[in-house]
Amino acid sequence: MPLLTMTNISKRFGAVQALQDVSLTLDAGEVLGIVGENGAGKSTLIKILGGAYFSDTGSIVFDGESITIDHPEYSLSRGISVIYQELSLVPELSVAENLFLGHMPRNVLGGIKHNEVMQRSRTLLERIQLDVSPRQRLADLRIDARQLVEVGKALSRDVRVLVMDEPTSSLNEKEVQHLFSVVRNLKAEGVAVIYISHHLEEVFEICDRVMVLRDGKEVDTRPTTEWTPTQIVEAMVDRPIEDFYPKANVPIGDVVFRADGLSLNDRVQNVSFDIRAGEIVGLGGLPGSGIIETAQIIAGIRRATGGTMTLQGQPYHPQSPHSAIQSQVGYVPEDRKEQGLFLEFSIRRNIALSILSKLSKFGVVNNKSTEAIAQKAIVDYKIKAAGTGAPVKSLSGGNQQKVLLARVGQSDPILMIMNDPTRGIDVGAKVEVYERIGEFVQQGGAVLLLSSELPELIGISDRIVVLRNGQKIADIPRNEFSQNVIMSYAAGTSGGNNE
Amino acid sequence: MTAISQPKSSAMNTLGNIWRKGGVLIAFTVLSGVFAVLSPRFLTIDNWLNVLLQTSTIGIVAIGMTFVIVTAGIDLSVGSTVALSGMVAAVAMRAGSPGLIGILVALTVGGLVGLFNGFSITKLGVTPFIATLATLAMGRGLTLAVSNGQTIFSFPDSYNYLGEGEIAGIPVPVIVLLLAFIVAHFVLSRTVFGHGVYAVGGNREAARLAGIHTGRTELLVYVIGGVLCGLSGIILMGRLDAALPTSATGLELNAIAAVVIGGASLFGGKGTMFGTLLGALTIGVLANGLNLLNVSPFWTQFIQGAVIFVAVLSDSLSQRKKN
Ligand SMILES: Nc1ncnc2c1ncn2[C@@H]1O[C@H](COP(=O)(O)OP(=O)(O)OP(=O)(O)O)[C@@H](O)[C@H]1O
Numbered sequence A: 001m002p003l004l005t006m007t008n009i010s011k012r013f014g015a016v017q018a019l020q021d022v023s024l025t026l027d028a029g030e031v032l033g034i035v036g037e038n039g040a041g042k043s044t045l046i047k048i049l050g051g052a053y054f055s056d057t058g059s060i061v062f063d064g065e066s067i068t069i070d071h072p073e074y075s076l077s078r079g080i081s082v083i084y085q086e087l088s089l090v091p092e093l094s095v096a097e098n099l100f101l102g103h104m105p106r107n108v109l110g111g112i113k114h115n116e117v118m119q120r121s122r123t124l125l126e127r128i129q130l131d132v133s134p135r136q137r138l139a140d141l142r143i144d145a146r147q148l149v150e151v152g153k154a155l156s157r158d159v160r161v162l163v164m165d166e167p168t169s170s171l172n173e174k175e176v177q178h179l180f181s182v183v184r185n186l187k188a189e190g191v192a193v194i195y196i197s198h199h200l201e202e203v204f205e206i207c208d209r210v211m212v213l214r215d216g217k218e219v220d221t222r223p224t225t226e227w228t229p230t231q232i233v234e235a236m237v238d239r240p241i242e243d244f245y246p247k248a249n250v251p252i253g254d255v256v257f258r259a260d261g262l263s264l265n266d267r268v269q270n271v272s273f274d275i276r277a278g279e280i281v282g283l284g285g286l287p288g289s290g291i292i293e294t295a296q297i298i299a300g301i302r303r304a305t306g307g308t309m310t311l312q313g314q315p316y317h318p319q320s321p322h323s324a325i326q327s328q329v330g331y332v333p334e335d336r337k338e339q340g341l342f343l344e345f346s347i348r349r350n351i352a353l354s355i356l357s358k359l360s361k362f363g364v365v366n367n368k369s370t371e372a373i374a375q376k377a378i379v380d381y382k383i384k385a386a387g388t389g390a391p392v393k394s395l396s397g398g399n400q401q402k403v404l405l406a407r408v409g410q411s412d413p414i415l416m417i418m419n420d421p422t423r424g425i426d427v428g429a430k431v432e433v434y435e436r437i438g439e440f441v442q443q444g445g446a447v448l449l450l451s452s453e454l455p456e457l458i459g460i461s462d463r464i465v466v467l468r469n470g471q472k473i474a475d476i477p478r479n480e481f482s483q484n485v486i487m488s489y490a491a492g493t494s495g496g497n498n499e
Numbered sequence B: 001m002t003a004i005s006q007p008k009s010s011a012m013n014t015l016g017n018i019w020r021k022g023g024v025l026i027a028f029t030v031l032s033g034v035f036a037v038l039s040p041r042f043l044t045i046d047n048w049l050n051v052l053l054q055t056s057t058i059g060i061v062a063i064g065m066t067f068v069i070v071t072a073g074i075d076l077s078v079g080s081t082v083a084l085s086g087m088v089a090a091v092a093m094r095a096g097s098p099g100l101i102g103i104l105v106a107l108t109v110g111g112l113v114g115l116f117n118g119f120s121i122t123k124l125g126v127t128p129f130i131a132t133l134a135t136l137a138m139g140r141g142l143t144l145a146v147s148n149g150q151t152i153f154s155f156p157d158s159y160n161y162l163g164e165g166e167i168a169g170i171p172v173p174v175i176v177l178l179l180a181f182i183v184a185h186f187v188l189s190r191t192v193f194g195h196g197v198y199a200v201g202g203n204r205e206a207a208r209l210a211g212i213h214t215g216r217t218e219l220l221v222y223v224i225g226g227v228l229c230g231l232s233g234i235i236l237m238g239r240l241d242a243a244l245p246t247s248a249t250g251l252e253l254n255a256i257a258a259v260v261i262g263g264a265s266l267f268g269g270k271g272t273m274f275g276t277l278l279g280a281l282t283i284g285v286l287a288n289g290l291n292l293l294n295v296s297p298f299w300t301q302f303i304q305g306a307v308i309f310v311a312v313l314s315d316s317l318s319q320r321k322k323n
């Protein structure tokens, strides 16, 4: 008998039928993958399992017993732990406090049992193979370590079902492998895992069975061995995708942007490169290599401490993001929730924000043209939403990302800096984003691309500039691209001196 | 089987949401209904003009406070600023300035105090709470210093007109109040500046990256707040034909209360001028109605405090739900 059975689950939000009669079963020690386009209903399904949402219809049987999940606390008490798409840790607290968030071991007087907390924290950190002190502040950890702390937090209770909603959207290859080794250990202990991801390679690597959702309905569920990647994609998007990294043949024009000896203290040292019209330049490097700082300098977020930049032959010294935008340099930040979007505001307001001065006369915003722009963006970027007035927080993760891209696109940039532009968006939508980037360069635009996914960087760049320890190590042309070459430059096994 | 009931924990959150979605309108209507039944004098035009008149000083200050709170800021110095701007104008007029100059002086002093607040917050990086708390003390001290602790009496009619004049039987402060709300509503909801105010309060970092001048927007918000304090000071003085060094003490509490009761969030990014107007009127109606019913002023203050508590509570509850 399966450990968990969900039968005919349906959920509607206003006019959107997010789920319709979806059923699943899950055995102990099994990893079930759930894939589907943005807005297919994946997060909604597991939010119902976690007690965050309440289903309209359907039934749930756990451990042979019919249960009603009416509260997150109930799921936790049954050993069902959900790690949501948006991390739920408290950055200001210590690792230990985060691990036991909401159920600190306490003595009879209500005091915290410090020794026990430390002891158990260490055991948990060992289980997730994370080498940090329990006393460390979470805010000081890197994003991959935080993701593991989320897993540790789930393990701090007796977990029998662990659900992970896009846990790897901001992890690199090595960090993903670390997470997987933790998952494999849990599996061996008999924990059942639900794994949601847009990365099909990962799904094929870790899952025993894969369920495909489309428009809130179950398309098919099969053992992983009976799926091929092409079949899964076709089931997801309802059409075959021939080319995952479409690359238009664009003639390379004049230099649009040039950096000369760019420096930021010792984090970026004397970096020079240029980007031509029609060109997509990838900027590769490990965390701490200085690629993010370089992108931020160009976007006007940080001031360089040395070096010069030119934009279309003119000196370019952005004093602020505002002046960068004025100079037609657009920036897509990596963290849409913290740096990109206004979750409570409408789609319309989010999209129009950077071009308000264009949409207004004497400081008064023209509502009609704002609405028109927003409606066009919803169509152009295929944003799945109830309307332009819907708050961004009601959109699925991938559709939120599209709103962000739409806003940056509005300000008519000649140079676009994109930091993880396809984070959390589905395969079909990724292809659409690449096509839009392609159109942009075809019209003479220039792109600087940063990505946590090496295949993406390799897939659509014309050249890749690699930084290591703040220094430019290599400038690799497209015909020499390979994961190995780029990784060996980035990690320091070739080019420059080893550290 | 899944049950039909909603998760239990949401009961308190729902309270928060209902308040947000028009609680102030319900509260205002219910309150007015109760007073109308209990006191025959409540629904007369005279009484309503009186409520509006009593609300005018708080209401005008609350307009500025709305801008500030929507940016996720706070201005504790408004009471002192009202007193200081009025007092400096009074001193100027005692020295022979005409009424019109007095008005300009009051508005300018208010604006300068706001500029100081905005400067400490945006340029020196002091948190709004601390910065304006300091200005509260300094402003009151300056007021006492320039007046020598004395009340100054009798000003030119041209100055007092804003406080005690009437147009077609309607007190001028009421007209000023309503006009100010209309203009402010337009500025906050329709202008580029207004969109920026919401953006700064909604997500400061995202606003900066989207090209909003976050610092300039914030600075301006405190300046607007200060100028409106000056206006409020003129009205307050004109009505009494006197400038008291202790006037408007504690005004910040009522102004903030009006904004929060009106549905704005102290966490920023949310709030409307219409809500604030209703919030200010709710406070005014409460005081007026309880007075008509001969409730002791001590209890009036307690009941006002309780209403503020409910409003702030629902704000933090709906905030908690988000996290
Ligand atoms: N709280 C909500 N209010 C209104 N609509 C919602 C809400 N939550 C989800 N939806 C809608 O339900 C649908 C399914 O959303 P869901 O978040 O489950 O998608 P998803 O498959 O997780 O997508 P993604 O891959 O982008 O994360 C979407 O159309 C979304 O807009």
Ligand SMILES: [Mg+2]
Binding pocket: A042, A043, A044, A085, A165, A396, A397
């Ligand atoms: Mg999702």
